[in-house]
Amino acid sequence: MKFAWNALLLTTTLILVPTTANSESVRENTTNGLIVANEPETDKTDNNNDEETEVTTEEKRQQLIQQLLPDHSEETKNYLNQLAEADQSYQAGNHQQARDRYQKAKSAFYPEAFNPEKVESSRNPYSDPEQLSPGGNVFWGYGKQEFDPKLKSKSLAPLSHLVEQEPDFIPGHIRYAEALEFFDQREQAITHLESIVPQYPEQVELVETLLSLYEKEQQWLDASLTARRFALFNREHERAEEFSNAADEYFEDYRSQLRAKLRGNVIANVITGGVGYALTGSLLGPFSAIESTALLLQGESSVGERLSSRLQEELPLVEDEELNEYVNEIGANITQYSGREDFDYEFYIIKDDNLNAFALPGGKIFINSGAILETDSEAELAGLIAHEIGHVVLSHGFQLITEGNLLANVGQFVPFGRTAANLIVLDYSRDMEREADELGTQLLASTEYAADGIYRLMTTLNEINQNRSTPPAWLSTHPDTAERVDNIKTQIVENNYNRFSFEGVKRHQQMQEKVAQILADADLEGEIDLQGEEEEEEEDSPEEIDLN
Numbered sequence: 001m002k003f004a005w006n007a008l009l010l011t012t013t014l015i016l017v018p019t020t021a022n023s024e025s026v027r028e029n030t031t032n033g034l035i036v037a038n039e040p041e042t043d044k045t046d047n048n049n050d051e052e053t054e055v056t057t058e059e060k061r062q063q064l065i066q067q068l069l070p071d072h073s074e075e076t077k078n079y080l081n082q083l084a085e086a087d088q089s090y091q092a093g094n095h096q097q098a099r100d101r102y103q104k105a106k107s108a109f110y111p112e113a114f115n116p117e118k119v120e121s122s123r124n125p126y127s128d129p130e131q132l133s134p135g136g137n138v139f140w141g142y143g144k145q146e147f148d149p150k151l152k153s154k155s156l157a158p159l160s161h162l163v164e165q166e167p168d169f170i171p172g173h174i175r176y177a178e179a180l181e182f183f184d185q186r187e188q189a190i191t192h193l194e195s196i197v198p199q200y201p202e203q204v205e206l207v208e209t210l211l212s213l214y215e216k217e218q219q220w221l222d223a224s225l226t227a228r229r230f231a232l233f234n235r236e237h238e239r240a241e242e243f244s245n246a247a248d249e250y251f252e253d254y255r256s257q258l259r260a261k262l263r264g265n266v267i268a269n270v271i272t273g274g275v276g277y278a279l280t281g282s283l284l285g286p287f288s289a290i291e292s293t294a295l296l297l298q299g300e301s302s303v304g305e306r307l308s309s310r311l312q313e314e315l316p317l318v319e320d321e322e323l324n325e326y327v328n329e330i331g332a333n334i335t336q337y338s339g340r341e342d343f344d345y346e347f348y349i350i351k352d353d354n355l356n357a358f359a360l361p362g363g364k365i366f367i368n369s370g371a372i373l374e375t376d377s378e379a380e381l382a383g384l385i386a387h388e389i390g391h392v393v394l395s396h397g398f399q400l401i402t403e404g405n406l407l408a409n410v411g412q413f414v415p416f417g418r419t420a421a422n423l424i425v426l427d428y429s430r431d432m433e434r435e436a437d438e439l440g441t442q443l444l445a446s447t448e449y450a451a452d453g454i455y456r457l458m459t460t461l462n463e464i465n466q467n468r469s470t471p472p473a474w475l476s477t478h479p480d481t482a483e484r485v486d487n488i489k490t491q492i493v494e495n496n497y498n499r500f501s502f503e504g505v506k507r508h509q510q511m512q513e514k515v516a517q518i519l520a521d522a523d524l525e526g527e528i529d530l531q532g533e534e535e536e537e538e539e540d541s542p543e544e545i546d547l548n
């Protein structure tokens with residue numbers, strides 16, 4: 001698929017169009033010296049500029065704006081009006097009245113959603129063997145006996161059954177990891193704990209066991225990320241700061257390790273391990289092996305900045321001051337609780353009507369205009385941004401880069417009708433998505449926004465999804481949306497997060513109008529090509545974007 005698309009890109013670029021009288025419709029690409037012209041959508045080049053043409057352009061513009069703006073049912077309009085009224089009370093400082101109004105509107109619109117009886121908690125960790133089932137108890141009886149080097153399966157088999165049947169029993173996992181290590185299977189021990197720790201992020205003993213294994217294997221980056229994750233998910237924990245400091249120290253160890261590799265002249269290994277591809281791919285332009293490693297050495301902020309400045313050149317960004325201020329404000333509301341003050345957060349809006357957003361290491365966050373158009377309130381947009389910030393503070397993108405899983409496959413230019421962002425793939429794992437949802441919801445709940453912003457965005461997207469041939473990009477890589485929605489719901493109910501807080505409907509709607517105008521103009525000027533107008537290209541279009 002990717003190859004087919006790249007071939008198409010080439011074809012598109014090679015169509016050289018002779019210079020036309022209207023220089024606006026021609027974009028010169030300085031990188032490769034090719035000139036790509038955009039077919040004027042209307043008869044704008046007509047120098048006579050007669051009345052009729054003017055009307056046609058304006059009509060077309062209004063039509064585009066209407067197509068871009070959300071087309072709500074009467075029921076949804078009514079619901080949003082109720083939220084807007086509640087917002088008024090909230091902003092007037094009348095919080096009790098606001099709460100009542102939010103509650104009334106949401107209970108009517110989502111009658112069953114947050115019924116605590118219908119929310120099932122999937123994880124109930126415990127440490128007391130008394131709570132084990134009779135079968136589990138038998139396995140534990142064998143498993144806790146001293147290991148005999150000659151009787152490997154006598155220890156391993158019962159423990160392996162135990163962790164499978166009683167995953168909530170935390171000491172079982174620790175003992176199983178100890179057994180695996182004892183019998184020279186440290187890697188399996190690590191693999192097992194790596195799958196368990198994200199499910200029980202508050203279990204400090206699990207985290208410590210995993211960290212000690214990473215230390216023995218000198219997996220410093222993994223150790224740093226794991227320690228950081230514990231500190232971020234458990235801010236109230238008495239040892240949160242200790243783990244945050246440990247994360248910094250492990251990261252220093254990781255850098256020393258990289259430096260040693262550089263000195264040992266094994267750059268080739270570092271680079272062929274995928275890192276080289278991610279960093280030297282065309283996104284960053286020609287880039288030497290030493291430079292890539294040097295970037296990694298400087299840490300995630302440098303990597304993110306380098307990628308970000310390249311994307312800023314390549315992508316059609318919204319330059320409207322009010323809109324950028326809007327998104328920056330939302331971002332700042334969330335990042336003040338992010339726990340990563342070492343990052344310099346920046347937010348950009350891309351002129352693209354597909355719903356999508358993505359985050360680069362170190363806090364550079366790109367939001368498609370479509371994300372503003374398809375969310376119903378500031379709180380929902382905040383939910384999306386909080387999820388992306390979740391990826392950032394947990395260093396997911398940086399992790400992908402070091403593993404070589406960020407496929408920076410951006411061409412030398414932005415092809416007509418497509419943005420470069422569509423060609424990058426950030427392939428987060430399911431665990432990473434779950435973590436970003438969880439930390440994002442936790443962050444959102446720390447702000448004044450309603451805590452169910454992410455939840456509502458995902459449920460509405462799921463509905464839209466069912467009525468569309470192409471699902472919204474942000475969801476397309478998440479086949480298990482229903483499970484994610486359930487997890488978020490459980491988290492909100494269990495932590496008693498406030499769903500009846502600020503929504504920000506009115507201002508959001510004003511911003512939507514502004515976005516629609518900007519996109520319509522960009523489309524008419526040939527800067528971008530809106531979704532609905534791609535019929536001819538459809539067959540050769542790449543799979544929807546994988547970035548999120």
Ligand SMILES: [Zn+2]
Binds near residue numbers: 387
């Ligand atoms: Zn995500």
